[in-house]
Amino acid sequence: MVRAIVGFHAHSIASVMNVQKVRWHGCVTRINSLMPMATSSIYVKHHFDHEAKKQHLAVLRYVAVACPKVQAILKMDDDVAWNVEEASKLINTTIETGKIHCD
Structure with a gap:
């Protein structure tokens, strides 16, 4: 009887773990x-x-040197203060001047 109860609890715990793993995978896939x-x-920041x-x-x-037709290669760092407006200005300036901006 005890063996059956322990087996039931182990199966229940394993089932919950599988559901949470699938849920976690779905969340990560959605964010990606x-x-x-x-x-x-x-x-890249954490694993390279x-x-x-x-x-x-x-x-x-x-690539920037070998492919002159590339309009822009933009490297954005992890600074949260960087905003879309500034990136847009940088890209537009790069396209207008035909020069690649490198920092």
């Missing part, structure tokens, strides 16, 4: 679909070392 750049930025970030920047610089 709505804000892919934000979640990518957070992933400094050397990998430097290599990534080198690739972006290579």
